[in-house]
Amino acid sequence: MDDSCRKAWQFIASDAPAAQENGGCRIKSEDTSEVELLDAYSRAVITVVEAVGPAVVGIQVRHQANGGSQAPGGAGSGVIIAPDGYILTNNHVVQGASEITATVQDGSVLEATLVGTDPATDLAVLRANSSSLPYASLGDSAKLQAGQLVIAIGNPFGFQSTVSTGVVSALGRALRSIEGRLIEDIIQHTAPLNPGNSGGPLVDSRGRVVGVNTAIIGMAQGIGFSVPSNTARWVVSQLLTQGRVRRGILGLAAQQIPVSRQLARFFHLENRFGVDVVAVDQQGPAYAAGIRQRDLIVSINGHAVESVDVVHHILAEHPIGQALHLVAIRGQELVEADVVPTEATT
Secondary structure (H helix, E strand, O other): OOHHHHHHHHHHHOOOOOOOEEOOEEOOHHHHHHHHHHHHHHHHHHHHHHHHHHHEEEEEEEEEOHHHOEEEEEEEEEEEOOOOOEEEEEHHHHOOOOEEEEEOOOOOEEEEEEEEEEOOOOEEEEEEOOOOOOOOOEOOHHHOOOOOEEEEEEOHHHOOOEEEEEEEEEEEEEEEOOOOOEEEEEEEEOOOOOHHHOOOEEEOOOOOEEEEEEEEOOOOOOOEEEEEHHHHHHHHHHHHHHOOOOOEEOOEEEEEEEOOHHHHHHOOOOOOEEEEEEEEOOOOHHHHOOOOOOOEEEEEOOEEOOOHHHHHHHHHHOOOOOOEEEEEEEOOEEEEEEEOOEEOOO
């Protein structure tokens, strides 16, 4: 762009008419629209940060060292979700901590206690020793769409809020937790993250927390992941009411295997895969209900089961102590059983 065009662009950008002639350079009305869109984008981000930023805290932890002394631990971020000091963060940020503090936006340092953790979703709830704190509201992550603007806010190492923006690039991703369990419906986004932002909120353009940033892929560029707010809401309710997240088990070990076309046609199944029972705990509920090794589970409560992760998902949402109706293939026959899940002890 030559100097005359650059001057004209600056003139347009400062609320000049939509199209100007200047030294043979014509600035089109679309250019003005782009500037207006950028201004609107900036205003949206600023508004969200001003609203949610005060609720984002820096988390610092210390660990018990040999001899009883306190050793510095890790650091991360968190978000206050209730005015009486409840903070949502990542489990890996506070795991094994003997002392936890939360630094709020004005620099105040609050002592915090651990309410509960859920390693299976990499989430934890803390409670800060304070009240009447600014807080953010959990939104409905089920309403997110690919391409939607999202804002990642963190408070790494106690600095004032750091902000990055991006879009939702994919929904329904799956990410393995530290303990190996699959975290489902993960939000993949392009808002750049750093390790100090772990546990900080992912926020939509209306200032609602739609996710908790949990991990980045170190070898990739600009790929971030967040645990959806709907998962976080369920985990928080479990931790506050039960002190732990209760998950049911069937008492069996299984693996995914293909279902042959002949078998699927014979039994009128839509499954491409099923869950092959590798082993059954003879003291567990599945064995008591008649499920045996080498049974091929194809549905639970009328839902097709094509992976072990689907079984985990069903168990996570199903009340412990209420029967699940399993359908399995055993040889050339269909076997049905009502299995009552029991609570996992680990």
